[in-house]
Amino acid sequence: MTMDRTCGDPVLVNDWHIIADLTALPHGRIRMARLLGVDLTAKKSETGYTVKRLDTNEPVAATERYGFLWACLGTPERDIVTIPEAAETDRHIISGGSIGVRVSGLRAVENFLDMGHFPFVHTGSLGEEPHTEVQPYKVHLTEGDEVLATECRFFQPAASPTASGGMMVDYVYKVVRPYTVALYKSNPVQPDRLDVIFLFVQPVDEESCIAHPLLCYLKDGIDAAGVRAFMQFIFGQDKPILENQLPKRLPLDARAETPIRADAVSVYYRRWLRDHGVTYGAIPARH
């Protein structure tokens, strides 16, 4: 059973992953979590957070950031992703609500990167027919080893809760870690600034995940609950699509699924996963 396989990929084992929203972790109560196929217990006390493996009762590295509890099963080789926008005081910095999805987290990241599905899955908000064309955009690797897609443009009838009509929306996508992806999107009220969504995906096991969206939206014209409601409205549409994808793991073989030009960032992402030795939640490429 692939669900029971624990993870041996150093790039994942030695990195931080979210395992809980802190608001769901009351003082003194033990909460179960599962990360990379390993069952964990998490507990909050006066001195901080304690996360232990259920199988060995050994503690693992744990810390809090952005309102979430994070854990690392191995030895952390780098810090949690820094989000400069999360320090800007004129933004809501809130969780969109952690939601479990029965699919590989890599599929969830790839779906987040895809504009082609907007008119069909997010009809009337992020897209609508006949505006179905994904115009060519650019993809490259940053100096920080992130996959960056720029010059993404798409017509959206209701791009955000504060949009007052259809508009061409500019997007930048950035894959920062194998299970972490960010979206920068023009704000309808302040067109020169960007709303930011970080999607931190917790790989529960190879075929299920928990999506933890961190929303960094300009406060101008919208309250926090409105931002959160819009995120859930959109993600609730993606969830059944994701859960019906087969295979549930992401194939990394270039011949496994047929991409079109609009999928350039997905193609890049899959190659980047191969280059970083990510096999957990993936179907490795044939040689």
Added chain:
Amino acid sequence: MIKLYDYELSGNCYKLRLLMSILGVEYETVPVDFYPGREHKSAWFLRVNPLGQLPVVDDDGLVLRDAQAILVYLAARYDTSGTWYPRDDARLLGEISQWLAFADGITATASAARLHDGLFYDVDIDACRAGAHRLFRILDEHLWFGEQEGRDWLCGAAHPTIADIACFPYVMLSEEGGISRQDYPAIRRWCDRLKRVDGFIVMSGIFPASRARAA
């Protein structure tokens, strides 16, 4: 105007939005941050509904809770066709009430399983799924025999009633709780029929019927 205390991902809130859309009733929503904010358990909301549950409507000062009760009220008050809750048909009213109670059973099983899988509610997931399958089997047989008799809907009428609206959402969302509808072909056909009713709207997780007319 009717005020609906609403949460987008709630099937019980959706069934009210659906009926009001079909009836052409105007309403405004008060979004309640059900998850993760738990605003339905906040002090201000408990004054609206001491049970701490969604949905609630406020129609010109009449505050009503309970999705099924609100369906009864909305149809009895606003349905000019008189078909969704026929007030003078004793037999049909009995059947409708029977299926409204059945809808509560679907909420307690299929909806609970969905909350477990998606939002991490602490419930006995195996019992929820088994309970949902038991209800779906009963529902599927009832609909299948109905089709043999030329009955398209839950109750013995030539048109849908609020019983169909009440049972529909958490049947349609069941796969999010790990409950497949593969073995219930009559349920699937009934869902497609409901999706073709004039005024039908979707919610996140429920998609419209395909454009091609079903055979």
